[in-house]
Amino acid sequence: MIRRIALTGGIACGKSLAGAYLKKQGLPVIDADDVVHDLLRNDEALKSKIREAFGAEVFDESGHVKRPALGQQVFADPERRKLLESWIHPKTRQAMEAFYAQHGHQAAGVCIIPLLFESRLADRYDAVWLLDTPPAIQRQRLITQRGMSEADAMARIQNQMSREEKRTLTQQHPGGHIIDNVGDAASAETPEALYKQLDALLKALPTAGE
Numbered sequence: 001m002i003r004r005i006a007l008t009g010g011i012a013c014g015k016s017l018a019g020a021y022l023k024k025q026g027l028p029v030i031d032a033d034d035v036v037h038d039l040l041r042n043d044e045a046l047k048s049k050i051r052e053a054f055g056a057e058v059f060d061e062s063g064h065v066k067r068p069a070l071g072q073q074v075f076a077d078p079e080r081r082k083l084l085e086s087w088i089h090p091k092t093r094q095a096m097e098a099f100y101a102q103h104g105h106q107a108a109g110v111c112i113i114p115l116l117f118e119s120r121l122a123d124r125y126d127a128v129w130l131l132d133t134p135p136a137i138q139r140q141r142l143i144t145q146r147g148m149s150e151a152d153a154m155a156r157i158q159n160q161m162s163r164e165e166k167r168t169l170t171q172q173h174p175g176g177h178i179i180d181n182v183g184d185a186a187s188a189e190t191p192e193a194l195y196k197q198l199d200a201l202l203k204a205l206p207t208a209g210e
Contacts, residue, residue, distance in 0.1 A: 002100055002126065002203060003108040008116035009131030010160050012141040014194060018131060019112045021195055025202060028103040031112040033097045040065040049087055054080070075159065078210055108205050111133060113178040117169050118161055127175035129201060130166055137182060177201060 007022075009015050016031070023029040039046055041064060050058065050065060058070040074081035096111050103109045113121060122128050133141075135157050142153035170176035179197045 002104050002106050003126045004100060005108055005127045005129060006125040007112045007129045008048065008114060008166070008168070009181075010133065010138060010163065011114075012145070013131040013133040014140045015112050015114065015131055016192060018129075018179070018194060018198060019110065021117050021191070022110050022202075024156075025198075028099070028106055028109040028203075029112065030096065030099045030110070032092055032096070032097055033112070034112065035092045037067075037187060039088060039091055040070075043091065044083045046091070047138050050084070050101070053083060059150065060189045075155075085119075101201070122169065122173055127177065128149075128170050129177050130134055130170040131178070131181045132163065132167060132178050133181050135163060147149050 005027075007015060007018060019029045019031060020195050040050075047063075048060060054070060054073055058066050058073065059174075060066050061196065070084075090194060099111070100109055111125070113119070116122055116125075116128065138157050139153045142148045142156065143150060143200065148156070170178055179194065179201075181194050
């Protein structure tokens with residue numbers, strides 16, 4: 001059976017960079033954020049629920065969900081966030097299962113899941129690879145790379161599960177590995193150190209059929 005790997009980490013910890021590298025090395029990769037983006041764009045039943053619950057103001061003139069506007073509403077209201085997640089998470093999990101069914105002949109497949117621990121999904125995976133970055137570097141990346149104000153950057157970081165808790169939960173998982181991605185706080189992550197750690201994890205994976 002295909003080995004299920006969950007790649008997770010906080011905001012601005014390098015998940016996209018790591019996912020792109022793993023895909024380049026031949027592993028099938030699916031990103032939960034991409035699945036959600038597709039759902040918000042193409043799932044008409046979901047969009048109808050969102051329009052009813054969150055209002056027409058979270059849609060543009062073409063009928064597409066404006067993710068920043070929707071995000072502002074759920075970021076400020078935990079109950080509304082839970083409501084939205086109750087619609088999106090089951091559909092996202094279905095997409096993950098379909099992904100593994102499609103690639104069942106492969107030795108391993110990677111799901112990038114930012115809210116892995118928050119969604120209590122870690123026990124569904126054979127391995128959990130946590131990208132770990134100090135909050136000060138996360139904050140600087142959000143400011144320099146994404147144009148956020150310092151207040152917005154700190155709010156985004158503080159709204160997530162703490163770094164310490166994620167590290168603890170990863171260490172408790174039988175297939176847990178912590179990947180230190182400090183990189184360059186002022187610009188993009190330095191990829192070489194990250195790639196070296198990923199290479200070591202890839203070498204330890206079983207080959208197809210093992």
